[in-house]
Amino acid sequence: xxxxxxxxxxxxxxxxxxxxxxxxGDLDATNVETVLEKICNLFTExxxxxxxxxxxxxxxxxxxxxxxxxxxxxxxxxxxxxKIANVNENVYEIIxxxxxxxxxxxxxxxxxxxxxxx
Amino acid sequence: xxxxxxxxxQSEFKPEVTVWYIEGDLDSNSIETLNVHxxxxxxxxxFHAIAEMSKVSNISSAAVGELMGCxxxxxxxxxxxxxxxxxxxxxxxLTHLGANKIFKFHSDLRxxxxxxxxxxxxxxxxxxxxxxxxxxxxxxxxxxVSRITRQKGYGQRDSFRIETIVDEVCNNAVEHGAPDNLxxxxxxxxxxxxxxxxxxxxxxxxxKINSLKAISKSILGTNEKKLERGRGLSLIKMLSNDxxxxxxxKGTTVHVTKLREE
Numbered sequence: 001x002x003x004x005x006x007x008x009x010x011x012x013x014x015x016x017x018x019x020x021x022x023x024x025g026d027l028d029a030t031n032v033e034t035v036l037e038k039i040c041n042l043f044t045e046x047x048x049x050x051x052x053x054x055x056x057x058x059x060x061x062x063x064x065x066x067x068x069x070x071x072x073x074x075x076x077x078x079x080x081x082x083k084i085a086n087v088n089e090n091v092y093e094i095i096x097x098x099x100x101x102x103x104x105x106x107x108x109x110x111x112x113x114x115x116x117x118x
Numbered sequence: 119x120x121x122x123x124x125x126x127x128q129s130e131f132k133p134e135v136t137v138w139y140i141e142g143d144l145d146s147n148s149i150e151t152l153n154v155h156x157x158x159x160x161x162x163x164x165f166h167a168i169a170e171m172s173k174v175s176n177i178s179s180a181a182v183g184e185l186m187g188c189x190x191x192x193x194x195x196x197x198x199x200x201x202x203x204x205x206x207x208x209x210x211x212l213t214h215l216g217a218n219k220i221f222k223f224h225s226d227l228r229x230x231x232x233x234x235x236x237x238x239x240x241x242x243x244x245x246x247x248x249x250x251x252x253x254x255x256x257x258x259x260x261x262x263v264s265r266i267t268r269q270k271g272y273g274q275r276d277s278f279r280i281e282t283i284v285d286e287v288c289n290n291a292v293e294h295g296a297p298d299n300l301x302x303x304x305x306x307x308x309x310x311x312x313x314x315x316x317x318x319x320x321x322x323x324x325x326k327i328n329s330l331k332a333i334s335k336s337i338l339g340t341n342e343k344k345l346e347r348g349r350g351l352s353l354i355k356m357l358s359n360d361x362x363x364x365x366x367x368k369g370t371t372v373h374v375t376k377l378r379e380e
Contacts, residue, residue, distance in 0.1 A: 003257040030253050058279075061285050062350040068224050090278040097356045098349060 002030040007038055012114055018049035018079065020110065021058040034054075036067050040074075048080025051113045055086035065098055070118035072104055083113040109112060124155045131231050136164045138199075142171040142322070144181040148346040152181065156255070163352070165197025168230045172203030177202060182217050189220065198222075198238075202230040236270075242310035251295045251320065260285040263307060263316075268294040270309055273380025274327045279357045280314060280376055287372050291320035299368075313359075316374045322365065323346035 005025035012018045019042055027035060042050060050071065060068070068084070075082040085107045087095070095101055107113035122142040129135040136159050144152070161165055170228040171177075171183070189199040200222040204212065212218060235241040243264065249255040264281035272280070284305070291303045306317040318330035355361050 002254060026257065028285065031258055048170065059281070061282060061289070062353050063289065064220060066349065090275065093279075094282060097353055 002034075003028050005035060005037065006032045010043075012051065013113075014116075015049065015117060017047055017058040018051065018117060020051045020053060020102055020114075022053045022055070022085045025057070025118045026059040027067075028059065028061045029055060029063040031105050032063050032067050035064075036070070039067075039071055048075060049079040049117060050075060050082050051079070051110060051117075053084065053086050054088065054091060057088070057090060057091060059096055060091050062064060062094075062098065065095060065100060069100060069103055081117075083107060083116065085113040122151055124151055126155055126158050129168070129227075129231055132234060133168065134164055135231060135234055136162060136167040137227065138167055138169045140169055140171050142178045144174055145176065145178040146180040148181060149184050152184055152188075156191075159188075160191070165192045165195040166234055167192060167197065167199045167236075168224075168227060169199060169201050171201055171208065172205070172225050172226070174205070177208050177211055179215055181243045182212065182215050186217070186220055200224060200230055200233070202227045206272070216355060218338055222328075236311070238310055240307045245307040245309070246304070248304045251292050251301075251303050253289065253292050256285060256292065258334055259288055261306065263305075265309070267309065267314065271311070272314075272378055276376075276378055276380050280316075283354050283357050283374055283376060284318075286354045286372065287316065287318045290350055290372070291370070292319050292341045293323065294320075294326050295320040313375060313377045316372075316376070318372045319369050326363070335340075 005023065005027055008022040008024065010022070012020055020044075022037070023035075038051065040058075060075040063077040068082075072082040078115075083105045086109055087106060092106075094104070095104065105113075105116075107116065120142065122144055124141070125139040125216075127137050129137050138155065142148075155360075159165075185199065193197050198233065201212075202224045203226050204223055209218075209223060212223075213292040220232070222230075224233055228252065232243075236243065241317070247259070247262075249259055258265045260281045262282045266275045267280050268274070277339075288303060290304070295303065304319045305313075308315040354372075354374060357376070358374045359377045362373045364371040364373070
């Protein structure tokens with residue numbers, strides 16, 4: 001049984017090439033491919049900047065973290081960015097242990113992440 | 119109204135525990151019988167007692183008061199009196215009287231004996247399970263382990279870390295296991311109040327064994343955070359207090375010890 005993860009999308013006012021994406025559930029090895037496909041579709045559609053709201057992301061493992069790093073790298077290559085907001089302390093600890101806090105753009109909340117868009 | 123019957127026996131599983139079988143209506147008329155049997159418990163010098171009450175039809179407030187007194191005496195001698203097998207009606211009545219703040223309620227006798235072993239003797243509990251080497255089986259396994267740790271009183275943060283360790287070890291076992299899926303992955307847990315030991319055994323893929331040994335050696339011998347190969351293993355190492363991997367024989371055995379922090 002695949003872990004449950006749901007992505008909800010929302011436009012960001014005044015930012016035609018940006019999208020807010022709410023991650024809901026667990027991100028792990030069983031669903032990374034689904035998430036990878038959905039986010040890559042956004043890149044293909046021209047959304048080069050993504051603000052990921054992790055308020056309802058309960059869990060992430062090393063495989064999930066791997067695709068987050070991939071999204072960050074891909075967005076930068078396309079001239080955009082992949083920003084993360086509202087990370088719970090358990091998920092943050094995993095990111096920190098892996099040493100990815102300097103590689104990912106992490107913000108306290110969505111407003112701050114949106115405000116940091118160039 | 120059913121007259122009360124009582125019997126005192128040693129627990130079949132823990133002879134140092136007294137089981138006080140009570141049957142019928144525990145009303146004010148039963149207090150004398152109750153005191154006679156309680157004296158026998160004291161004479162037996164076994165001060166941990168379980169009142170097995172699955173056949174108790176009613177409890178009066180007078181009887182509850184008497185049982186509170188019995189509990190106090192046992193408590194003063196380093197023991198306890200707990201209830202097992204209460205009916206919903208009796209449980210509701212005891213809760214209404216506030217007795218749930220004084221007595222521990224257990225669903226049945228076996229659960230009460232296990233709780234004694236866990237809380238008083240601090241004996242570890244062991245869990246063994248096996249599952250097919252497929253990724254989709256890993257989330258329910260890691261969530262089950264997390265719930266076990268929560269149920270055993272571990273904090274939310276510890277449980278999350280343990281869930282992550284189990285997830286990473288099991289994912290590695292699936293990813294690097296023998297391709298023919300001949301043998302299930304086995305997970306052994308040994309949990310006590312201070313630590314959990316996790317052991318995962320799988321049949322290794324002979325083609326990957328040398329590269330696995332090299333990655334493991336490199337990660338186990340350094341404190342560096344790895345961002346490419348072996349990210350999961352680095353995570354396990356950082357979250358646990360001890361990690362060892364044994365490649366001897368046909369299988370791979372990963373053994374992790376995680377101390378309780380909360």
